[in-house]
Amino acid sequence: MSEQPPSDCFICRKHRGExxxxxxxxxxxxxxxxxxxxxxxxxxxxYLGYLMVEPKRHVPDLAALTDEEARALMILVTRLSRALKATENAERVYLFVIGENVHHVHIHVVARYAGAPKEYWGARVDEWPAAPRGGTQEMEAICARLRVYLQKESG
Ligand SMILES: [Zn+2]
Known part of the structure; x- marks a missing residue:
């Protein structure tokens, strides 16, 4: 499969505000x-508390990251894990890198909430029917809470 140019990439377009x-x-x-x-x-x-962390640069996978990008991504993922626990009461925070569909590397950062049955632990966590879910308003609210937490933490 040929590499998607950054001009067509959904993630690049999102980063550029398009x-x-x-x-x-x-x-x-x-x-x-x-x-x-x-x-x-x-x-x-x-599914609420399902975040996507991406490098700004259009790279296909983790193997293509510079050390500087890798450090920045992992620091952000770590802070988001703390934020999801503090503001959304996540019991556990999962990371997934799959990358079969979108060839701009992205890390799924996913909250698992208390009460999730064991059959939904791991990659199926967002299939739990009783998980917190919401529309645009709830997503905006979660993002606002996480933003405040991150700003406070970086002081
Ligand atoms: Zn891209």
Missing amino acids: ISIPGGAIYADDLVYVGHAQIREGQTIA
């Missing part, structure tokens, strides 16, 4: 970006 997502950037700098995952096609609500 596409807006509910809640917007929770945090962004020259190297990294994080926002809430969007409502999936065919669904009307989203």
